Amino acid sequence: MPSADSGDARVRLLELAQEKGVGLSKLSALIGRNSSYLQQFVRRGSPKKLEEGDRRLLAEFFGVDESELGANKEKSYNASPSLLADEDFVAIPRLSIAVAAGPGQFAGDESPFDNFGFSGRWLRDHGFDPKMLSSVTVEGDSMEPLLRDGDEILVDRSPGPLRDGIHVVRLGETLMVKRLSRSGQGRISLLSQNLAYPPLDMALEDVEVIGRVVWKSGRV
Structure with a gap:
């Protein structure tokens, strides 16, 4: 044709x-x-x-x-x-930014350049709202072996109470992916999986929590 x-x-x-x-x-x-x-x-x-x-x-x-x-x-x-022809197929935007698993990565252009395809049923089964999801790339080694340089992670930006777990956070203009843990009244610790990186303890008000990491992909 x-x-x-x-x-x-x-x-x-x-x-x-x-x-x-x-x-x-x-x-x-x-x-x-x-x-x-x-x-x-x-x-x-x-x-x-x-x-x-x-x-x-x-x-x-x-x-x-x-x-x-x-x-x-x-x-x-x-x-x-294929499965892409499924009427329940949902496209999740991939953002052209990297989140640091290391010293820190400045935020770039937070606009989608592509999409990831997810089963709508899978998203519903896990309680995710597609409008609140986006994918970004990990850069650095501080979250190894859980998250490696080049992995892509799915971030859930749904509002709700802060829970311990792996999150994308913003410190000033720097985006980071860390394990969050409350360390006292009004304070929070940013923890790395790689023990070569010391924890960061700071006031909760100094950290903007972007969203919780709920899925990852990476090359073998």
Whole structure:
């Protein structure tokens, strides 16, 4: 099939959505966008074309070739039906920042560059709200062997009482991943798994707790 221009891609996306019985707002959430994103793409032509990562996720979801959604044929691939075509598939944004498991990493651009796909059933079984989840990368060795340099972790930003456990925290402009433990009235300890790094004891008010680490991925 020849590649579609942007107008054909909009028409085809709407056809696929109608065939599958899924709304554009749900598809927008699937690719990590606001609920009106694909509505604007289809109805107003804004954006003019789908970004590569968004197009790939949608092609996988529908089980079609990316060329049907605007990709050049030579750059696309033949998507085959898979778990990604599950209507209960949820896309969790991967943020282009690193959290330090070491001396400290300054926060970067906290915008998604891609998505991780998770089973909606798995998320519900664990009580997670997809809107409160995001994935970031570990940098450094202070949390080894539990978390290694390059691992990606899923952070739950849901509000609630602070519990001991592994969290992403912000100290000034520095993001860190540490094990948190209350050390007294109004105080908290930031602990490393790697015993070469001493614990940090400080006032709770000096630490911004971003979220709790609830899952990790890493290469073998």
